[in-house]
Amino acid sequence: QQQVKQSPQSLIVQKGGISIINCAYENTAFDYFPWYQQFPGKGPALLIAIRPDVSEKKEGRFTISFNKSAKQFSLHIMDSQPGDSATYFCAAYSGNTPLVFGKGTRLSVIA
Amino acid sequence: KAGVTQTPRYLIKTRGQQVTLSCSPISGHRSVSWYQQTPGQGLQFLFEYFSETQRNKGNFPGRFSGRQFSNSRSEMNVSTLELGDSALYLCASSLQPRYYNEQFFGPGTRLTVL
Numbered sequence: 001q002q003q004v005k006q007s008p009q010s011l012i013v014q015k016g017g018i019s020i021i022n023c024a025y026e027n028t029a030f031d032y033f034p035w036y037q038q039f040p041g042k043g044p045a046l047l048i049a050i051r052p053d054v055s056e057k058k059e060g061r062f063t064i065s066f067n068k069s070a071k072q073f074s075l076h077i078m079d080s081q082p083g084d085s086a087t088y089f090c091a092a093y094s095g096n097t098p099l100v101f102g103k104g105t106r107l108s109v110i111a
Numbered sequence: 112k113a114g115v116t117q118t119p120r121y122l123i124k125t126r127g128q129q130v131t132l133s134c135s136p137i138s139g140h141r142s143v144s145w146y147q148q149t150p151g152q153g154l155q156f157l158f159e160y161f162s163e164t165q166r167n168k169g170n171f172p173g174r175f176s177g178r179q180f181s182n183s184r185s186e187m188n189v190s191t192l193e194l195g196d197s198a199l200y201l202c203a204s205s206l207q208p209r210y211y212n213e214q215f216f217g218p219g220t221r222l223t224v225l
Contacts, residue, residue, distance in 0.1 A: 034211060043115070043201050043216025044154070089154060093211060098144070098167050103153035 003027055004092050006102025013109050019077040021105045023090035026071065030092040034099075035064065035075045038087045047088070048075070080109045113138065115204050115217035123223045129190040132220045136183050136204030140215075142166075143185040145177060148199040148219070157200075160185055161208045189222075197224045 005024045013019045023033075034049035050057045050064040050073065057064045063076040077084055090102040116135045124130050136143050145157040156169040160179035177187040183204075189196055199221050205214040 032211065041218060043203070043218050045216065046212065046214070049212060091154075093209070095209075098156040098159060098169065098209070099211060100156070101154035 003100045004090060004102045006090050006105060008105060009103070010106045011108070013077075013080045013107065015080065015082060015109055015111045017080050017109075019080045019084065019107055019109070020074055021088055021090070021107070022072065022074045023092075023102050024070075024072045025092050027092070027094065027097070027100075028071070029094040029096065030100075031095070032093040033064070033066065033073050034091050034093075035062075036089040036091065036101075038089065038104075044089060077107075080107075082109045082111060085109050115202055115215055117200075117202050117217040117220050119220060120218065121221045121223075123225060124192050125225050126192055126194060128192050129188065130192060130222060131186055131188045132200055132202075132222070134185045134187075134202030134204075134217060136185070136202075137215055140204035140206055141183050142205045142208045142210065143179055143183065144203045144205075144214070145185070145187050146201040146203065147171070148201055149197075154201070157187065159208055166208050192224045194224050196222065198222060 035047045036044035037047045038044040048059045061078045066073045087104045089104045091099045118133045142161045144159040148154045159167040163179045174190045179185045199219040201219045203214045203216045
């Protein structure tokens with residue numbers, strides 16, 4: 001049972017463009033929604049996270065949009081750069097569950 | 112401050128063998144979690160340890176086990192290896208259990224089962 005569904009599996013974006021990755025969840029008890037960035041040969045690193053009491057959180061070029069009624073959240077990377085090329089994972093958590101991850105999106109930003 | 116270290120970084124085993132992976136958390140971190148990462152299933156939670164006690168276990172067979180030592184270092188063991196156990200095994204540490212906003216991952220151990 002996959003509790004967090006992530007799309008797309010892969011994404012190619014032009015340099016300077018906007019990268020958008022979407023996730024949907026099922027468990028309404030989830031109350032923490034982080035995004036992770038993983039480069040080859042490295043472990044995932046926390047990028048940005050949101051709680052369901054806000055609809056948007058922005059940190060630099062990275063923005064999370066959260067839609068509680070639709071049980072969806074998304075990561076937007078503005079002005080995408082080649083250095084953003086990595087695999088991105090969404091995740092979700094509640095007090096009663098460990099982190100549950102989406103299956104990941106491989107982002108390639110091309111010049 | 113040194114990050115999370117995992118040893119070995121790469122491992123090749125054959126079916127039926129057993130393997131032990133090691134994780135040294137960031138100094139001062141007492142909680143260690145283990146995850147399995149595969150292309151098909153993504154990242155899946157294995158178990159979480161805090162103060163030498165297993166706090167949570169994911170949906171994995173009993174062949175997967177772990178432990179934590181008094182210095183917070185942790186090991187995980189997989190017995191009777193199967194081809195499907197080939198994966199990147201990631202360890203993450205934090206001060207307390209489920210402090211996900213301050214949880215840091217190691218680089219992982221790449222296990223290949225032949």
